[in-house]
Amino acid sequence: MRVVIIGNGVAGIEAALALRAREPAWSITIVSEESDHFFSRTALMWVLSGQLSHRCIEPHERDLYARMRFERVRARALGVDAALRQIRLAGRPPLDFDQLLIACGSRPRPGPWPGAELDGVGAFVSLQDLEWLEAELHGGPSRGGRPPNPDAHVALAPADSPYRPRTSLRARRGGPPRHPVVIGGGLIGIEAVEVMLAAGLRPRFYVREDSFWPVALDAREAAVVTEALRAHGADVRLGEHVEALVDDGQGAVGAVRSDAGEEPCDLCVVAIGVEPNTGWLVGSGVSLDARGGVVTSERLETSVEGIYAAGDCAAVRWFDGTTRPEPLWYTARAQGRVAARAMLGDSVRYDRGPWFNSAKLMDLEYTTAGLVNQHMEGEHNWFFEERREAGGALRSTLRVVLAGERVVGFNALGRRWNHAVWVRWIEERRPLGWVLDHLAEAAFDTELVPPLVIPREARERAPERPATRSNEAPVAAPRY
Amino acid sequence: MELQGQNGLLATFREPWRTRGGVAYAVAGALIGFYTLLYFRDHLGVAGGALDPEAWAAALGLRSRWLLYGALYSLAMIGGAAYYLRRHGNARYNRWRIGVNVGVQVVLAFTLPLVMPYFFTGDPGQFWKYEYYFSYFWPLDWYKLHPGSLQNVPVVFAIYSIVGALVAAPLLAYFYGKRWYCSWVCGCGGLANTFGDPWRHLTSTSTRSWRFEKRAVHTIMFLAIASTLLLFLDHLVGDRNATFHRLIDGGQWWSMKSLYGYVVGAILAGVIGTGLYPLLGPRVWCRNFCPMAALLGLFQKLGRFRITVKPDMCISCGNCTTYCEMGIDVRSYAQSNESFTRAACVGCGMCAHVCPRGVLKLENAPKLQADKKRTGLPVVNL
Numbered sequence: 001m002r003v004v005i006i007g008n009g010v011a012g013i014e015a016a017l018a019l020r021a022r023e024p025a026w027s028i029t030i031v032s033e034e035s036d037h038f039f040s041r042t043a044l045m046w047v048l049s050g051q052l053s054h055r056c057i058e059p060h061e062r063d064l065y066a067r068m069r070f071e072r073v074r075a076r077a078l079g080v081d082a083a084l085r086q087i088r089l090a091g092r093p094p095l096d097f098d099q100l101l102i103a104c105g106s107r108p109r110p111g112p113w114p115g116a117e118l119d120g121v122g123a124f125v126s127l128q129d130l131e132w133l134e135a136e137l138h139g140g141p142s143r144g145g146r147p148p149n150p151d152a153h154v155a156l157a158p159a160d161s162p163y164r165p166r167t168s169l170r171a172r173r174g175g176p177p178r179h180p181v182v183i184g185g186g187l188i189g190i191e192a193v194e195v196m197l198a199a200g201l202r203p204r205f206y207v208r209e210d211s212f213w214p215v216a217l218d219a220r221e222a223a224v225v226t227e228a229l230r231a232h233g234a235d236v237r238l239g240e241h242v243e244a245l246v247d248d249g250q251g252a253v254g255a256v257r258s259d260a261g262e263e264p265c266d267l268c269v270v271a272i273g274v275e276p277n278t279g280w281l282v283g284s285g286v287s288l289d290a291r292g293g294v295v296t297s298e299r300l301e302t303s304v305e306g307i308y309a310a311g312d313c314a315a316v317r318w319f320d321g322t323t324r325p326e327p328l329w330y331t332a333r334a335q336g337r338v339a340a341r342a343m344l345g346d347s348v349r350y351d352r353g354p355w356f357n358s359a360k361l362m363d364l365e366y367t368t369a370g371l372v373n374q375h376m377e378g379e380h381n382w383f384f385e386e387r388r389e390a391g392g393a394l395r396s397t398l399r400v401v402l403a404g405e406r407v408v409g410f411n412a413l414g415r416r417w418n419h420a421v422w423v424r425w426i427e428e429r430r431p432l433g434w435v436l437d438h439l440a441e442a443a444f445d446t447e448l449v450p451p452l453v454i455p456r457e458a459r460e461r462a463p464e465r466p467a468t469r470s471n472e473a474p475v476a477a478p479r480y
Numbered sequence: 481m482e483l484q485g486q487n488g489l490l491a492t493f494r495e496p497w498r499t500r501g502g503v504a505y506a507v508a509g510a511l512i513g514f515y516t517l518l519y520f521r522d523h524l525g526v527a528g529g530a531l532d533p534e535a536w537a538a539a540l541g542l543r544s545r546w547l548l549y550g551a552l553y554s555l556a557m558i559g560g561a562a563y564y565l566r567r568h569g570n571a572r573y574n575r576w577r578i579g580v581n582v583g584v585q586v587v588l589a590f591t592l593p594l595v596m597p598y599f600f601t602g603d604p605g606q607f608w609k610y611e612y613y614f615s616y617f618w619p620l621d622w623y624k625l626h627p628g629s630l631q632n633v634p635v636v637f638a639i640y641s642i643v644g645a646l647v648a649a650p651l652l653a654y655f656y657g658k659r660w661y662c663s664w665v666c667g668c669g670g671l672a673n674t675f676g677d678p679w680r681h682l683t684s685t686s687t688r689s690w691r692f693e694k695r696a697v698h699t700i701m702f703l704a705i706a707s708t709l710l711l712f713l714d715h716l717v718g719d720r721n722a723t724f725h726r727l728i729d730g731g732q733w734w735s736m737k738s739l740y741g742y743v744v745g746a747i748l749a750g751v752i753g754t755g756l757y758p759l760l761g762p763r764v765w766c767r768n769f770c771p772m773a774a775l776l777g778l779f780q781k782l783g784r785f786r787i788t789v790k791p792d793m794c795i796s797c798g799n800c801t802t803y804c805e806m807g808i809d810v811r812s813y814a815q816s817n818e819s820f821t822r823a824a825c826v827g828c829g830m831c832a833h834v835c836p837r838g839v840l841k842l843e844n845a846p847k848l849q850a851d852k853k854r855t856g857l858p859v860v861n862l
Binding site: 010040042043045046047049050051052053056057058059061138142143144194195198224228329330333334356358359360363364365367386394395396413414415416417418419420444445446447448449 | 686
């Protein structure tokens with residue numbers, strides 16, 4: 001059996017490991033344009049700041065491919081021939097396969113404004129983006145471990161590849177950027193801002209919405225994060241819409257024009273989301289949905305028999321019943337495992353379960369589970385701000401989301417919580433009073449941190465209606 | 481906000497002195513030189529010269545070079561603690577752990593040994609009997625359970641030595657993990673976690689280094705126990721068997737007692753263990769050679785201490801593995817949703833502290849409860 005896996009990311013490598021665990025004799029080939037070694041994409045920001053080295057973010061020892069007998073091919077996949085069962089590669093003869101896993105991930109969504117292709121404008125998603133930003137901010141890679149050949153394929157990378165190397169403007173500028181800009185109020189955006197702040201720069205941060213990260217945080221929670229950003233020196237522009245990136249006369253970015261005016265800029269990180277990296281599949285017979293996600297069945301098989309998809313590029317069924325790509329680390333890992341089992345012939349189904357996630361926003365820890373900011377029918381929110389003393393500094397926030405009497409979601413800043421316990425309570429259809437009585441069971445704070453105490457008057461406060469977002473119709477209450 | 485995690489980004493791998501640059505080699509050279517002088521002063525022919533640590537101690541009015549060492553040790557820990565707390569003092573666990581550890585060093589491992597003799601005796605020849613270090617136990621302080629030591633120190637101290645090493649230390653390790661000692665009390669651990677903290681990410685996390693650790697540390701543990709038993713045997717039969725006595729405790733450099741002191745006490749714990757901080761990380765001794773760490777590790781492995789992993793939340797970033805000073809690949813457990821207890825873990829808590837997703841938690845819990853928390857992302861078998 002010849003298996004080819006397109007993509008050396010978490011979905012691809014998890015699938016390869018699961019296949020090898022059961023089938024010692026199968027030929028497994030991993031095609032990667034980006035890197036020799038699997039690395040944690042979610043950890044790029046720490047390499048950029050210098051908290052980790054390039055080597056630190058590789059979860060396996062480098063002999064993994066030899067030990068597991070994974071053949072590695074560094075090339076860009078150009079297309080699939082479903083009838084011949086072949087993969088076409090840039091600059092190399094095609095590869096034959098019996099089963100194929102498409103796990104090629106996503107690519108950054110390009111800026112929709114004029115000037116988005118200027119020098120000094122880029123994303124922060126790939127290893128090549130990291131190299132570029134390391135050169136811009138620090139003048140080169142950090143110490144302690146070689147980068148895994150991000151340029152091995154350079155000669156063959158087409159101009160539209162998300163993995164093409166980018167030119168640094170540092171030499172021309174004579175140092176790090178003086179007016180760095182980050183566009184896009186989401187997780188990658190705040191990560192880029194944090195790294196710039198740590199490097200001693202004062203980035204300007206354009207957030208299109210009126211509050212930071214509105215899909216996850218409500219206005220009060222977002223205000224806490226915005227305050228933290230500003231306290232560290234970031235120039236946060238809420239509700240400001242970028243209209244164009246302006247050429248400095250030499251083909252590089254010189255300014256950002258927004259609806260509030262034009263201001264200088266000599267480095268611009270665009271972080272307005274990602275989209276499936278599936279342009280190369282158009283016309284191959286593998287069906288794509290409207291967003292470019294590879295259409296998959298419950299067992300992650302595509303429209304072509306024997307071809308599977310997993311990770312950011314695959315359109316899968318979400319917790320809310322919709323079908324679309326889900327660019328998340330833990331779901332990509334689970335999908336890789338499920339696809340591998342499907343390829344092994346198991347009767348298996350990808351079942352995502354309730355939503356949960358966590359993040360670190362500057363130095364604030366964020367944990368969420370269930371349905372939050374979904375604008376449901378009958379939704380109420382119970383919100384609590386924990387303070388050091390009455391009227392004192394904020395210690396943490398906790399929001400419990402209710403649909404009718406039933407708790408359906410949690411959102412917390414500041415403290416650590418075990419989301420698995422929260423998910424169980426949601427599935428057990430617990431009411432608010434019960435949840436508040438048992439909160440200590442979900443606490444995951446480090447030792448010696450005083451437990452959360454909720455005073456009686458806060459406990460008995462009636463949950464409030466969320467502020468409605470006028471442009472959206474309410475969604476139905478959850479079915480799980 | 482309640483800050484438990486890494487407060488702001490570190491620039492570790494952008495600082496040459498922390499990543500085996502020239503300065504790191506210079507510091508390592510200076511430390512190795514200092515420890516060589518300290519331990520091998522009598523063999524190097526430096527006595528009375530400018531390089532004689534005894535002369536430095538005398539110039540400062542201290543009774544011996546070991547008290548000078550204690551003073552320098554305490555200062556290094558205080559300075560290192562300031563460095564550490566400025567970066568990681570936002571978490572309560574770190575503040576308490578470092579505070580207690582520095583306090584133990586200053587009070588139990590420096591001040592008391594310095595002043596106690598004056599309260600018990602007027603005879604300088606008897607001072608050594610009362611220069612007792614309450615914070616060190618057998619087998620780390622290998623001499624504490626020697627028949628000679630037990631007979632010569634006051635009875636209370638002898639009882640403290642025996643009960644501390646054979647009853648209290650293992651019991652506490654069973655209930656709270658070996659961290660109660662290695663990260664809260666021990667001077668070696670204290671120096672590693674303060675003065676040595678800037679280099680904690682240099683500890684190798686490779687499988688090869690783990691294999692070496694397991695062999696080396698358990699070998700030294702075996703040697704420490706066996707040699708102590710031999711000293712007791714010598715105490716019983718040495719008078720009648722001159723050759724045996726010469727081999728075990730004859731006072732020559734090649735007799736067992738001297739050899740253990742030179743190899744384990746001086747070279748492994750001092751010259752290499754501390755001298756190589758800036759190149760191989762601060763726990764070279766603790767991880768690979770300390771007999772007490774090995775022994776307490778076995779009790780820890782059987783006991784209640786664990787690191788609990790929150791399921792499916794790990795993003796494999798590697799902060800935990802990188803900043804583990806004992807070279808444990810914490811990430812490999814975290815990304816497979818596996819709560820775990822490793823014999824090597826000294827419970828410094830830095831893996832949980834640097835985890836950006838709050839995935840890890842140090843706990844002393846009965847095993848059942850932690851296992852109940854383990855749930856994976858549901859994959860439905862049909």
